[in-house]
Amino acid sequence: MRLAGKRAIITGGASGFGEGIARKFAAEGAQVLIADLNLEGTQALADELGAKATHTNVALDQSVQDMVAVAMDQLGGIDIVVNNAGTTHLPAPMEEVSEADFDKVFAVNCKSVYLTAKHVVPLFKKQGSGTILNVASTAGVSPRPRLNWYNASKGWMNNATKGMAVELAPLGIRVNAINPVAGDTPLLKTFMGEDTPEVRAKFLSTIPIGRFSTPEDMGNAACYLCSDEASMVTGVCMEVDGGRCI
Template identity: 70%
Template sequence: MRLAGRTAIVTGGGSGFGAGIARRFAAEGARVMVADIDAAAAGRVADAIGGIACAADVADAASVAAMAEAARAAFGAIDILVNNAGITHLPAPLEEVSEADFDRVLAVNCKSVYLTARALVGAMKARRRGVILNVASTAGISPRPRLNWYNASKGWMITATKTMAVELAPFAVRVNAICPVAGETPLLARFLGEDTPEMRARFLATIPIGRFSTPEDMGNAALFLCSDEASMITGVALEVDGGRCI
């Protein structure tokens, strides 16, 4: 029960890594808000873990503000924020990615971190307590061709994590990131371009440990970084990637 008495918001918590993190947090005693643009998916996960669901578009300021207010109304104070919601564009030459796709990737993967910080950091600073976890990617450390603007958005998130950590450390607020390699999530097919045995085999050949990451892997890493066991850790981008970035 490493998170007993804690409260948490997990964005993109209706599926994939976010659902794995929400489940792990709840199993360790946290009260969890599962936020997702897919309200039904958020509801299913929240019901399964005894949490609360919130329909939220993390790229929209009003939606994020409403999410934060709903969490405060339900929990009082927020101890943990997990910025997990993310999207990618389909693999393509960098100059052929549409402007609309570029804008959406940057809004969901980058602007969302600013919006949630604007909505929640002030209260964390005032309480001198809080943990923020950004779900970045190995793509931000070791980029792949044809996912250029997605790679860049995750590199941005890693830098944002470090600068947030430096600024918020005097207020006892920690900020870290995890960097998953691709896993069995709804985004996998978009990363691969086409989900075929051949494409999977080609991708797996780049992961020394020989398998995709799982929501449980991310839940375990997130639990550690958001628990008191990691009280001296801030500003790190932890690779949870089976050796992909070596």
Template identity: 70%
Template sequence: MRLSGKTAVVTGGGSGFGAGIARKFATEGARVFVADISADNARKIAQEIGGVAVACDVADGASVADMAARIKKDDTLDILVNNAGVTHLPAALEDVSEDDFDRLFHVNMKAVYLTARNFVPQFKAQGSGVILNIASTAGVSPRPRLNWYNASKGWMITATKTMAVELASHGIRVNALNPVAGETPLLKSFMGEDTPEMRAKFLATIPLGRFSTPEDLGNAACFLCSDEASMITGVAMEVDGGRCI
């Protein structure tokens, strides 16, 4: 019960790593708002864990403001997990369409700005709060043909560090997790095609020989968002089976 009495929101919580984090938080005693662009996915996970479903498009300012108002009306937030993310299909950097780039920019980067605008003032007022950004090993050790996705996750790692420095004096901690590719809906997009050969190629780059799982991310997220990590801020922790060594 390391998160007993805490309230958290997990964006992109309706599937993949976000669902794993939401499940772990609930198991550890937190009240969890499961935010997802898919209302059905959010509802499914929320019902499973006894949480609250919130339909939200994190790339849209009005939608994020509505989510924040919904949560503030119901509870005081302690933990914000910026997990929602997208990628583009593997391609030469100059061949990625402008529409795909704009979507990636809005979901992977602008969303962190939007949630900060809506929740940081509350965290400052209460003198506490934890923000966890789900970045990627792609921001540390980039793979070819995923250029703009890699860049967006590098941005998130830098954003995490600068947020941590600026918000520390207000009692707010900010950290990131860097998972390697995992068993999530994005896996096929990273690989371009989900075949045994392509999986073997990806796994060959991971010393522990397996993908990250939602449970792996949930366990790491729980630690960084708990009081056990009260002296940890500004880190981007790899949960990658040795991929970045």
């Protein structure tokens, strides 16, 4: 029960890495609010885990404000925020990615971090404690071709993590990130462009351990970074990638 007594918001928590984090946090004793666009999936998972659910668009200020209000009402407070919700564009030459796709990637992957900080950091400052975890990507450390603007958004996330950490550390607030390699999640096909055995084999050949990240991998890493065991850890962008970035 490494997160006993902790109250956590997990965005994009209905599937993929977010679901893995939600399951781990609930198993370790945290009260969890799962926030996602997919309300039906969110509610089903919340019912299974004994968690709370809310419909949230992390790119909209009012929606994030409402999410925080739900957490305060239903959890009685907030100790942890996991910025997991994310999106990408289809692989393409950088100049061919549409402006609409560019705007969506940066709204979901970057603006969301700003918005959760806007509404949660004042609460953390008031209580003198809190933990923020940003789910970035190895793409922000070792970019892949044809995913340029997605790469850039995750690089932004890593830099924001360090900037937030150094500013908030004196106030008792820790900020870290995890950098997963691609996982067998709903976004995998979008990353690869097409999902065939040949494309998977080529992708896996770049990961020394020889497998994709799993939701369980992310849950385990997130649990450590958000627990009191990591009380001296802030500003870290942890690669959970099977050696991809070596």
